[in-house]
Amino acid sequence: MYHTAGLTRGRVEELCALIGEATGESVRRWPPVLGLSRSVVVTLAYLRRNRVQAELAETFEVSQSTISRAIAAVTPLLADILEHRIPTADDLDDRSSHMVDGTLLPCWSWSSRPELFSGKHRTTGFNVQVVCTLDGRLRWVSDPMPGARNDIVGLKASRILDGRDPSTWLGDKGYIGSGILTPIRKPRNREQPDWEKEFNRHHNSIRVVVERAIACLKTWRILHTDYRRPIDTFADAISAVVGLYFYAAE
Structure with a gap:
C-alpha cells in the first residue's frame, strides 16, 4: 500500500473516515463501482506516481473514465480535509x-x-x-x-x-x-x-x-512531472499533495 499510495493502510483508512465525515451520507461524488476506499487509493496512486489513467484503469479493472471521475471527486476533498494540517x-x-x-x-x-x-x-x-x-x-x-x-x-x-x-x-x-x-x-x-x-x-x-x-x-510525482489534467484542477492537486506531505509526516 505504501509504495502505491505513499501512505500506510492505516493512514489511508483514516483518510477515508475523514472524507466520510466531511461529506456525509447525502454526498457521494466518487464512482459507486469503486466506492470511497478504492477511489481514495486510486487518487493517492495518481498523485504519488502520476500514473497514466488508462494504466490505473487496467490495475483496478474499471474504465478510464471511472478513474478520471474518482480523481476529480477525491482530489478536492483531500485538499479540503487536510487544509488545516498545512502550516501557515x-x-x-x-x-x-x-x-x-x-x-x-x-x-x-x-x-x-x-x-x-x-x-x-x-x-x-x-x-x-x-x-x-x-x-x-x-x-x-x-x-x-x-x-x-x-x-x-x-x-x-x-x-x-x-x-x-x-x-x-x-x-x-x-x-x-x-x-x-x-x-x-x-x-x-x-x-x-x-x-x-x-x-x-x-x-x-x-x-x-x-x-x-x-x-x-516532489516524491509525490504529480509535482515533479508534467501535470496532464485540466489546468484549472492543478491548484487542488497541489493543495492536496502539500496536505498529504504534512499529514504523512505526523
Missing part, C-alpha cells in the same frame, strides 16, 4: 533561521496560458516558494503562482517576510535585494577574491538542505 506563515518560529527556495511545478503547455512559461526552466508550470529549517524540515509552502514569475517576485507576493527580519534567512542569488543572506554575485569588472568564493561555497553547502526538502516534497 504565522506558524513559523521567528526565533530560528530559515532557508527559502523556489521550484517549478511543471504542467502541459496551454496556448491560452502563456504566463505559465518559465524562461529559467524553459517549460510551463507554477512557481511555489518553499521554506525549511536549517536541518531540512519543511515548514511552509506558498500558494502557486504562474511560472513566468521569478523567485523574488513570488516571495514578495507571498508576503512571508512581512514583519520579519530576513537577514537571518538564507537563499540563492534569485533573492538578492530582498534582505535575505545570499551568495555574493561576481561583478563584471573584477574577479572575486578568495574570501568571497569561500563564503559562497560555505553558503551553498548549507543551503543544499532546502533543495533536499523540495526533492522530498
Whole structure:
C-alpha cells in the first residue's frame, strides 16, 4: 500500500473516515463501482506516481473514465480535509533561521496560458516558494503562482517576510535585494577574491538542505512531472499533495 499510495493502510483508512465525515451520507461524488476506499487509493496512486489513467484503469479493472471521475471527486476533498494540517506563515518560529527556495511545478503547455512559461526552466508550470529549517524540515509552502514569475517576485507576493527580519534567512542569488543572506554575485569588472568564493561555497553547502526538502516534497510525482489534467484542477492537486506531505509526516 505504501509504495502505491505513499501512505500506510492505516493512514489511508483514516483518510477515508475523514472524507466520510466531511461529506456525509447525502454526498457521494466518487464512482459507486469503486466506492470511497478504492477511489481514495486510486487518487493517492495518481498523485504519488502520476500514473497514466488508462494504466490505473487496467490495475483496478474499471474504465478510464471511472478513474478520471474518482480523481476529480477525491482530489478536492483531500485538499479540503487536510487544509488545516498545512502550516501557515504565522506558524513559523521567528526565533530560528530559515532557508527559502523556489521550484517549478511543471504542467502541459496551454496556448491560452502563456504566463505559465518559465524562461529559467524553459517549460510551463507554477512557481511555489518553499521554506525549511536549517536541518531540512519543511515548514511552509506558498500558494502557486504562474511560472513566468521569478523567485523574488513570488516571495514578495507571498508576503512571508512581512514583519520579519530576513537577514537571518538564507537563499540563492534569485533573492538578492530582498534582505535575505545570499551568495555574493561576481561583478563584471573584477574577479572575486578568495574570501568571497569561500563564503559562497560555505553558503551553498548549507543551503543544499532546502533543495533536499523540495526533492522530498516532489516524491509525490504529480509535482515533479508534467501535470496532464485540466489546468484549472492543478491548484487542488497541489493543495492536496502539500496536505498529504504534512499529514504523512505526523
